[in-house]
Amino acid sequence: MLNINNVSFYYRKxxxxxxxxxxxxxxxxxxxxxxxxxxxxxxxHLISGLLFPKSGSCSLDEVDTSxxxxxxxxxxFFVADDFDCPFAxxxxxxxxxxxxxxxxxxxMMRANLADYGMxxxxxLRAMSLxxxxxxxxxxxxxxxxxxxxxxxxxxxxxxxxKKIMLKQIGRCVSDDQCIIVSTHNVHDLHTMFDHLMLMRRxxxxxxxxxxxxxxxxxxxxxxxxxxxxxxxxxxxxxFKAIIPNEQHIDTxxxxxxxYSAMMSEAGDSFIEFLTSKNIQL
Amino acid sequence: xxxxxxxxxxxxxxxxxxxxxxxCTTRYLMWAAIATVVSYLxxxxxxxxxxxxxxxxxxxxxxxxxxxxxxxxxxVRNRSLVCQLxxxxxxxxTFMLLFSYVAVPLTMAAIWLSLEGISGLCGYxxxxxxxxxxxxxxxxxxxxxxxFNDFYDLLMKRARWLQYLSWAMSTAVVMLIVIATExxxxxxxxxxxxxxxxxxxxxxxxFMIVRMVDFFSSAEFARASxxxxxxxxxxxxxxGVNDIANFSLCVVPAIIIICLYLSWRxxxxxxx
Numbered sequence: 001m002l003n004i005n006n007v008s009f010y011y012r013k014x015x016x017x018x019x020x021x022x023x024x025x026x027x028x029x030x031x032x033x034x035x036x037x038x039x040x041x042x043x044x045h046l047i048s049g050l051l052f053p054k055s056g057s058c059s060l061d062e063v064d065t066s067x068x069x070x071x072x073x074x075x076x077f078f079v080a081d082d083f084d085c086p087f088a089x090x091x092x093x094x095x096x097x098x099x100x101x102x103x104x105x106x107x108m109m110r111a112n113l114a115d116y117g118m119x120x121x122x123x124l125r126a127m128s129l130x131x132x133x134x135x136x137x138x139x140x141x142x143x144x145x146x147x148x149x150x151x152x153x154x155x156x157x158x159x160x161x162k163k164i165m166l167k168q169i170g171r172c173v174s175d176d177q178c179i180i181v182s183t184h185n186v187h188d189l190h191t192m193f194d195h196l197m198l199m200r201r202x203x204x205x206x207x208x209x210x211x212x213x214x215x216x217x218x219x220x221x222x223x224x225x226x227x228x229x230x231x232x233x234x235x236x237x238x239f240k241a242i243i244p245n246e247q248h249i250d251t252x253x254x255x256x257x258x259y260s261a262m263m264s265e266a267g268d269s270f271i272e273f274l275t276s277k278n279i280q281l
Numbered sequence: 282x283x284x285x286x287x288x289x290x291x292x293x294x295x296x297x298x299x300x301x302x303x304x305c306t307t308r309y310l311m312w313a314a315i316a317t318v319v320s321y322l323x324x325x326x327x328x329x330x331x332x333x334x335x336x337x338x339x340x341x342x343x344x345x346x347x348x349x350x351x352x353x354x355x356x357v358r359n360r361s362l363v364c365q366l367x368x369x370x371x372x373x374x375t376f377m378l379l380f381s382y383v384a385v386p387l388t389m390a391a392i393w394l395s396l397e398g399i400s401g402l403c404g405y406x407x408x409x410x411x412x413x414x415x416x417x418x419x420x421x422x423x424x425x426x427x428x429f430n431d432f433y434d435l436l437m438k439r440a441r442w443l444q445y446l447s448w449a450m451s452t453a454v455v456m457l458i459v460i461a462t463e464x465x466x467x468x469x470x471x472x473x474x475x476x477x478x479x480x481x482x483x484x485x486x487x488f489m490i491v492r493m494v495d496f497f498s499s500a501e502f503a504r505a506s507x508x509x510x511x512x513x514x515x516x517x518x519x520x521g522v523n524d525i526a527n528f529s530l531c532v533v534p535a536i537i538i539i540c541l542y543l544s545w546r547x548x549x550x551x552x553x
Binding site: 045048049050051052067068069070071073074076077078080082083084085086087088092095096097099100101 | 288294297300301303304305356357358359361362364365366367368369370550552553
């Protein structure tokens with residue numbers, strides 16, 4: 001279990017990049033949402049031990065990740081949005097870097113690369129940013145680490161590649177693994193996430209299972225205004241709204257709507273509504 | 282079933298670290314080998330053409346490739362991969378030390394000695410000192426040759442360790458810069474070595490000036506006649522060089538230890 005215990009971090013005093021974040025992260029696919037500069041990347045750096053908290057700690061099975069001991073680095077892998085590979089090809093990366101990971105699955109990597117029409121022997125230098133990103137993600141999914149942190153993975157990817165990547169995430173992740181996908185681009189997202197974390201201005205505002213959100217709130221759409229909505233939003237002549245799910249309606253989470261609600265002035269009351277029923281933040 | 286990775290030093294992980302860094306270290310060793318051959322050829326050429334400068338260039342080239350060894354690790358521009366490597370900082374740092382302080386100098390020394398052996402088999406006088414002495418003989422007078430011989434004797438025989446320490450210090454400076462800085466690491470390392478060299482030169486220069494000023498204001502200088510002034514000055518210079526050597530033998534190891542300690546601390550706590 002990965003624990004974020006009252007973690008705070010600042011690059012310069014007076015500007016908190018991450019402010020007193022608390023969360024417990026188990027298995028599943030997590031979505032880390034937040035606007036630009038909300039502190040998502042910093043939080044992922046802190047979790048992976050690339051940054052050291054100014055206060056608090058991140059720990060994996062009670063081992064501090066900032067110690068960067070093989071126990072944690074073997075289990076957590078962070079893929080930055082500007083990930084730079086020192087090797088010529090993905091196959092070379094697998095040969096020289098993959099050997100550190102006992103759970104690395106070469107066949108899985110080959111299959112992931114094949115989804116993008118690659119075999120791993122292509123020169124990374126000759127690839128476009130999007131193609132390189134696809135290759136890295138295909139590789140990192142095959143590492144088989146317990147916690148894979150993907151920072152803005154869809155940046156620079158075309159629509160079909162985004163779909164393939166999300167499919168790969170669903171395919172490669174076992175029940176006891178965790179993937180945290182950080183993004184500010186809510187339109188790329190699908191209903192594959194088990195857990196949602198949202199950051200705003202350095203604060204981890206909410207961290208809860210999607211199922212719990214849907215148990216309390218329903219995401220509906222109607223041609224006419226919806227009465228009793230917690231958060232209404234007109235869109236293209238229709239009305240979308242988040243309403244209390246008192247009748248246990250089975251709906252999917254509408255990420256753009258959820259994000260708008262969280263970023264709006266009603267964000268605090270929405271969080272209060274979601275967390276009021278003894279849900280731990 | 283996954284086994285728990287230990288945080289104690291592991292030689293099998295050290296082997297994996299070697300594999301991780303193999304592309305850059307192998308490339309560096311290759312360049313160092315080429316530089317050694319070129320340097321040896323320049324040394325031979327200096328002997329044939331009687332150009333002393335060629336010998337200096339040969340020595341500088343050889344030295345530069347030896348102490349710039351840590352720059353091989355600048356091949357990883359974004360260090361997130363290195364920081365996340367499932368090996369302890371001690372294992373990675375040990376590898377960097379072994380490469381910089383053992384692998385590179387040993388490779389270069391082995392190639393140089395092999396070339397000397399080959400040229401020796403071909404009947405060529407491969408003693409560097411003999412070549413240097415012959416080259417300087419054409420430029421210097423007898424008294425200066427005597428000083429040169431004494432000076433060479435001091436440097437190459439009595440204070441040979443000083444040369445090794447000087448190389449080790451430059452390597453430690455380069456190591457610190459490569460680890461502590463993020464951008465333009467190679468250029469900064471070159472600048473760092475130059476600055477360190479100039480600093481050591483200034484300290485030695487000031488030391489010698491103080492020595493000479495002391496001497497010129499001493500009774501010994503006043504007493505000396507015009508004929509025997511040269512041996513007296515040579516003696517003062519030799520004593521000065523000797524003192525610098527002794528001073529360096531104390532200070533340079535301290536600088537090496539400080540640089541390596543700071544490199545280790547920075548390596549362990551490097552943040553993205």
